[in-house]
Amino acid sequence: MEKDSSPPRRLYSILIPTYNERLNIALLCYLLFKTLNDLDVDFEVIIVDDASPDGTQDVIKQLQQIYGDHKILLRPRAAKLGLGTAYVHGLQHAAGDYIFIMDADLSHHPKYIPSFIRKQLDTNADIVTGTRYLKGGGVHGWDLRRKLTSRGANVLAHTLLWPHVSDLTGSFRLYRKPVLEELVKSCVSKGYVFQMEMIVRATRKGYYIAEVPISFVDRVYGTSKLGGAEIVQYLKGLFLLFFTT
Amino acid sequence: MKQVFKFGAVVGTLVALWIGLLLSPDLPQSFSLILPFLPVYALVALGCYGLGMVGYGLMVFPTCPHESILLQKDIDEAKAFLKEKGVDVAYQ
Amino acid sequence: MELGDRTVGFLLLIFSLSLFSYYTFWVVITPFVDSEHFIHLYFPAREFAIIIPVLAGVLLLSFVAIFIGVVILRSRKPKSKSG
Ligand SMILES: [Mg+2]
Numbered sequence: 001m002e003k004d005s006s007p008p009r010r011l012y013s014i015l016i017p018t019y020n021e022r023l024n025i026a027l028l029c030y031l032l033f034k035t036l037n038d039l040d041v042d043f044e045v046i047i048v049d050d051a052s053p054d055g056t057q058d059v060i061k062q063l064q065q066i067y068g069d070h071k072i073l074l075r076p077r078a079a080k081l082g083l084g085t086a087y088v089h090g091l092q093h094a095a096g097d098y099i100f101i102m103d104a105d106l107s108h109h110p111k112y113i114p115s116f117i118r119k120q121l122d123t124n125a126d127i128v129t130g131t132r133y134l135k136g137g138g139v140h141g142w143d144l145r146r147k148l149t150s151r152g153a154n155v156l157a158h159t160l161l162w163p164h165v166s167d168l169t170g171s172f173r174l175y176r177k178p179v180l181e182e183l184v185k186s187c188v189s190k191g192y193v194f195q196m197e198m199i200v201r202a203t204r205k206g207y208y209i210a211e212v213p214i215s216f217v218d219r220v221y222g223t224s225k226l227g228g229a230e231i232v233q234y235l236k237g238l239f240l241l242f243f244t245t
Numbered sequence: 246m247k248q249v250f251k252f253g254a255v256v257g258t259l260v261a262l263w264i265g266l267l268l269s270p271d272l273p274q275s276f277s278l279i280l281p282f283l284p285v286y287a288l289v290a291l292g293c294y295g296l297g298m299v300g301y302g303l304m305v306f307p308t309c310p311h312e313s314i315l316l317q318k319d320i321d322e323a324k325a326f327l328k329e330k331g332v333d334v335a336y337q
Numbered sequence: 338m339e340l341g342d343r344t345v346g347f348l349l350l351i352f353s354l355s356l357f358s359y360y361t362f363w364v365v366i367t368p369f370v371d372s373e374h375f376i377h378l379y380f381p382a383r384e385f386a387i388i389i390p391v392l393a394g395v396l397l398l399s400f401v402a403i404f405i406g407v408v409i410l411r412s413r414k415p416k417s418k419s420g
């Protein structure tokens with residue numbers, strides 16, 4: 001193979017919204033750089049912090065000392081403004097044509113990034129989404145109540161919406177930049193329901209979505225909440241999508 | 246086409262079929278015994294399907310206890326690295 | 338724990354399958370069985386095949402409505418204190 005015929009190198013932007021993730025973001029960055037430096041791909045990490053009171057931004061500045069501030073971009077905001085706008089904000093600073101989104105809480109492990117990239121190259125998909133519910137995926141750290149809620153929510157969503165995606169609320173995904181920009185504009189939900197809205201609207205717009213199995217270890221540091229408010233939010237999101245997509 | 250209309254089309258077709266059967270004059274006796282029950286029967290079937298799918302999903306729920314052990318190792322490794330570099334990550 | 342959750346799932350599945358079979362039998366088969374037959378001891382009158390599911394549906398819907406109402410009321414209270 002000649003050098004000239006090889007395609008131009010791709011840049012992947014990894015977008016991570018944070019709020020009070022002082023410890024997790026440091027651990028995550030270490031694992032990200034460990035995985036990606038082995039891979040030999042070009043990447044940048046863009047962290048959108050919503051004015052965390054716990055000093056998350058100080059830790060990120062220390063990480064910039066280690067890894068370089070061209071590799072870790074801190075793009076903070078003045079207040080807790082929500083997930084959708086965090087992506088909009090991060091996208092404005094992203095140089096890559098391919099955007100990863102993932103959680104800061106270590107429930108998404110960077111070791112799966114290579115399989116996302118490979119899947120995208122193989123299928124030329126617009127979106128590659130990580131699924132916890134297909135063969136090879138899995139969840140750790142959920143009690144019976146959490147599992148029941150999740151299964152119930154899934155059955156409800158699949159009965160009402162007929163999406164062709166197994167894991168609607170997963171938030172470990174790889175998007176083509178224009179696709180993400182387009183979708184983010186049309187989504188209005190809050191919290192994790194936002195992820196469901198993104199993927200359902202994407203199926204309706206006819207984007208090609210591929211899935212890769214991932215394992216999900218519920219957050220070790222901090223608490224993840226699923227109470228009545230989250231359930232009602234989910235139902236609201238379902239009906240919004242049922243009537244508007 | 247919006248999802249409501251797709252969904253409505255399916256339900257509408259079923260209802261139309263049912264009414265068509267109700268109004269057709271030459272039904273065998275056995276049919277007319279069961280026909281009035283069909284809508285409720287369909288709802289019960291749907292409910293049982295939902296409940297059964299939740300149960301089945303719970304039964305085959307994919308778990309990965311091993312992954313949490315691996316993650317713990319990675320966390321220890323990362324913490325050692327950060328400590329060596331002098332990054333202070335303790336919650337305050 | 339792990340096994341316990343799977344057992345709960347299995348029981349749910351068995352429960353819904355038996356419910357469906359029982360109801361099917363009740364609605365579709367009992368009308369064709371001679372009214373003297375002992376099988377009728379195991380099934381209530383057929384009107385109940387309509388009444389019970391409708392009642393259950395209404396109960397379910399009102400439960401959901403109450404749940405949503407309670408959650409919304411609870412989320413309003415802290416806001417009204419601050420504002
Ligand atoms: Mg998370």
